Amino acid sequence: MFIYDKKLQYPVKIDKPNPKLASIIISQYGGPDGELGASLRYLSQRYSMPFDEQKGLLTDIGTEELGHLEMVGAIIHQLTRNLKDSQIEDSAFAPYFVDHTAGVYPTAASGFPFSAASMAVKGDPIADLTEDLAAEQKARVTYDNILRLSDDPDVNNVIKFLRQREINHFQRFGESLQLLREKLNQKNVYYMNPAIDI
């Protein structure tokens, strides 16, 4: 089960509101490579993992991603505090504002609402872990792109932290895939689907 701890994984303290920046960063809340999809992907894939190493890693990384979802939500909230009408009218935030005001809604920066179609659970451990490697890379690039577009150090410190986590997770998924392979037929790791055939 899950228990809520009343703290963030890494501090989020943003001095200056910036609705334009919020309209970009919202993608890591509910976009195609965002933290909501990440947590759902890993916490859902773990059920079909046949071995303990992958059950443990997917549980641990999936749980951390929920913490990242909360951090991204905190960024959006703090970037959209106490806005003046003129700040909303003149910014790329206006289309989001008309639908969600200053609420935090899982959507891509493009306006496409969160879709489970942006993640996959194939039910085959090699296929799912390979998807996870790609997912971490795509999230890393999204954070790269946010760093290109943002010059607020209060925001960027948090983004750099989140970006670095994608690299660490990529490393662990790669290692976990190797641990999985070592338990399969070395001549042909695709001989069967270990989720259902052993």
Add this chain to the structure above:
Amino acid sequence: MNKEDRNMGEGRLPAMAPLANPYVPFQLDNPAKYEPRTALVRGTLFAGLDLPFMGMVNKQEQPVTPTTQLQVISFAIQELALYLDTHQNDKEAFELYTQMQCLYEEAKKEFENQNGPMNHFSVNNNKTYKWLNDPWPWEYAKNKEV
């Protein structure tokens, strides 16, 4: 292995690797580690995995408070947990993980003395229900008041 010989950013690949498979080099045991407070700032406990974008290194030291102290310890435990998930026989990492768990209890106590209960399972030393009291983690006091 002495500190100087520790793996900084190299890994191990299988000697004879089956074709048509993706490989990530396996991080060697006992890799070089940052101090826990640096690890939180950099987003990784492991120096070899610290790969910033366009030289944008996070150097923003966090003030030493009960909250950041708990975040520092929690993060070290999280990093060691993920590492141990793929390196369960690394004795040094397991020892550090155990040490950090002991420090966590103390850090949690300090955090709760300042902020109130961390979760509903915290031992209650208060006369009244404090869960609803500030601070909520996603709010920043400085921009809270209108």
